[in-house]
Amino acid sequence: MAKTLGPVKRKFSPWTDAAEKPFIRFENVTKRFGPFIAVNNLTLDIYEREFFSLLGPSGCGKTTLMRMLAGFEAPSEGRILLQGADLSGVPPYRRPTNMMFQSYALFPHMTVEKNIAFGLEQDGLPREEIRARVADMLKLVRLENFAHRKPNQLSGGQRQRVALARSLAKRPKVLLLDEPLGALDRKLREDTQFELMDIQQELGMTFLIVTHDQEEAMTVSDRIAVMDKGEIVQVATPAEIYEAPNCRYVADFIGDINIIESRFAGSEGQMSRIVCDSFTALVDQPCGVVPGTAVAFAIRPEKIRIALEPPADPAVNAVEGEVWDIAYLGDFSVFVIKREDGFTFRAAQANMARLVDRPITYGDRVWLSWTPDAGLILTR
DSSP, rough: OOOOOOOOOOSOGGOOTOOOOOOOOEEEEEEEEEEEEEEEEEEEEEEEEEEEEEEEOOSSSHHHHHHHTTTTSSSSSEEEEEOOOOOEOOOGGGGGGGOOOOOTOOOTTSOOOHHHHHHHHHTTHHHHHHHHHHHHHHHHHOGGGGTTTTGGOHHHHHHHHHHHHHHHTTTSSSSEEETTTSOOOHHHHHHHHHHHHHHHHHHTTTEEEEOOOOHHHHHOOEEEEETTTTTEEEEEEEHHHHOOSHHHHHHHHHHEEEEEEEEEEEEETEEEEEESSOOOOEEEEOOOOTTTTTTEEEEOGGGEEEEESSOOOOOOOOOEEEEEEEEEOOOOEEEEOOOEEEEEEEEEEEOOOOOOOOOOTTOOEEEEETTTTSSEEOOO
């Protein structure tokens, strides 16, 4: 049986079908602002009905990429295609896209229903159609009882829903979301992420979201493009990004991880042996480099088991160290384990029971162990 990399959000993967044509295509796109290159010769395909995330730190080019699709910026080189049609020269108001901004940009003097209706009125739609669409949007975002309130009478989450409804009312082919949940508190942001997913699947629309919040991208996306310095480093599903990052940058950017400088010592059957300063480990992964090559061994804290006794199974990898620090986070605890050579591991343990007879605490000598398939070798 083939190995899998975590669950998928839904049975939807048009990018795996060679016969599928991309809905949006960035083709060798470069964007310069004077001498600064914001986007560098980037090619990317996004498929219809996909919830796609552009993820990266500030200044990586993700918002510039979205603004070029919306028509607010023009590429310096390359083309942007939507359903095979080149968008060059098409003004923003003529493009079948709509953008929801982080600030929401609601009209404070208008009621909720007037805010939603504004764009439709500007397009000259018949009054009855406007009324029907506004009613549909209010129902979709569950604000029927707030139609006559003004933005200052709403909570942050409700204002976010109004902005979403206004963006969807014009029925764009692509909804662009620029850090849409950044102003919400953590709990509300988490709840709204699931609401966005439900709305996107209910409408069958293509959503493109820009975010620097990795948890947000992992939650809502069918696929994620991780960006750095105007380039795409990896495009994959959330599970693939997390479990099989293609380089140190992606591994370190997504989630918490231990990255250990090592050397490739050779293959043992299907396994690879890596050598660190004071221990060796087997990794269930082929490694296409010659023995002696510098590599990095990467393993997530939750893949490491922590115990007061050495593991009974000789097939697992194990190292010993001292508990140096502990972060109790409620649902799990993170332990910082310092080894005699000075290297520190981070290991996470779920708090399965409210009370334990002998909790691991500061100063304890402990054993860390992991199976050969828990970590991976990074060659770049």
